[in-house]
Amino acid sequence: MEQLQWLGVVRHGQSTGNVIAEEAETGGLEAIEIPERDADVPLSGTGREQAEAVGAWLAGLPGDERPGVAVVSPYLRTRQTAELALAGSGIDMVVDERLRDRELGVLDLLTARGVRARLPEEFARRARLGKFYYRPPGGESWADVLLRLRALLRELRADHLDGRVLLFGHEATVLLVRYLAERLSEAELMEVAHATTVANCSISSWRRHGGALRAELFNEVVHLHREGAPATRQEDVDAEPV
Template sequence: MGTDKKILPKRIILMRHGESAGNIDQGAYATTPDHKIPLTEEGRAQAREAGRKMRALISAQSGGTCGENWRVYFYVSPYERTRTTLREEGKAFSRRCVIGVREECRIREQDFGNFQVEDRMRVVKETRERFGRFFYRFPEGESASDVYDRVSSFLESLWRDVDMNRHQVDPLSELNLVIVSHGLTSRVFLMKWFKWTVEEFERLNNLGNCEFRVMELGAGGEYTFGIHHTEEEMLAWGMSKDMIDDQMVRVNGSRETLNDCCTLQLDEYFDLLDVTDDEE
């Protein structure tokens, strides 16, 4: 059992894979298993550029070079396009910066079934729009709610890793966790993390290829997008004003502050007409 002091990650960075063959030709899924869909050359270039930007961001915000005070630990989906994205992205990081990589099956793409016939999938996705993106389960595949369950399990494991200091990071170094995954999986991860509702999840737009979003530990001990991202960016992601306000409170607020500012959705479920239990 780990005995070292728990070191909270300074940043948790979610990144989607680069452009894949399936992104430019839906017919690729009819002949190639989803997990074997490769990156395009453009996708490889996107990953290398994203790696350079990510390293520059971490280094600049940490106020030093890699050898001084920051390290990175990667979690990666087992799909070919995410693994290749990490290989290309990783070219921006020296070996000394990277303290570990773990392939994690629970952050794989939503399962859409087996080989995907393009015409049939078009009809299926139209049905999903009518049914609702979160609860619609693809024939022979998963719903977003199924993905939510396995991502929840992954988060429990991630926090056990943190609690037991399995990342083995030097206490003097900032720990950065980078999760290289997929668009829907990343949105579900955020839904679970920030306790967003199904309706709030349905608002969210997908990440672009090799787009990454940075959650940083705020002064009050809460993770937030409000340090590295603007309110305009979050609005473009599909976040509501309440969701954005919550992110901004997290920059300096503690859990107690959040509880004071958040109605915990009471107004949606209860008619709070009075503040007392006394009856007339």
């Protein structure tokens, strides 16, 4: 099957919304008071520094290891991350709405405590169906997000045969690209999701070996602690062509 030579995914840097949401969760609040709509939430100062560290990581790659194109979620925090990371790199940046974050519908701006208190029927329905298939009213399930990711990756394979593509997306993007790349089951994906908090500006990647993509990095943050230093590879894991 035709496929990419290399595929990477960067989660956006810390946003002002991330900070507010964490404070609301740890403070036991029911609602998250973010003034902007989700698409317009910007990076925090820390997030901008994280994005610049990704840029240093990219600059430290050998020329033949650098991505040929970056495909970016249209949300502001993600575009800002890509713009800072790609500045001066010469890497083409393409915005694609299929990389947008999962839409939460009626659950938007509610903490876990808020969902239980204000929408008990939805809380129970989510618990029964599971995160993969649960679709909140007005929102998307993880399976819904996978439909648009599959379409995007199919186009990238066709348009960048043997190419190197870097995605800039969201936490769900990283987890679901891994699901597709490594041919995980629902149970395996949930195990990864429950055990992992995808870090802001972490790097995950897959490299083609023997006709298939194999996992190279997952949720790697070395570059955030030693700016400019390429991340250390993890042990290769068999993965499905995407």
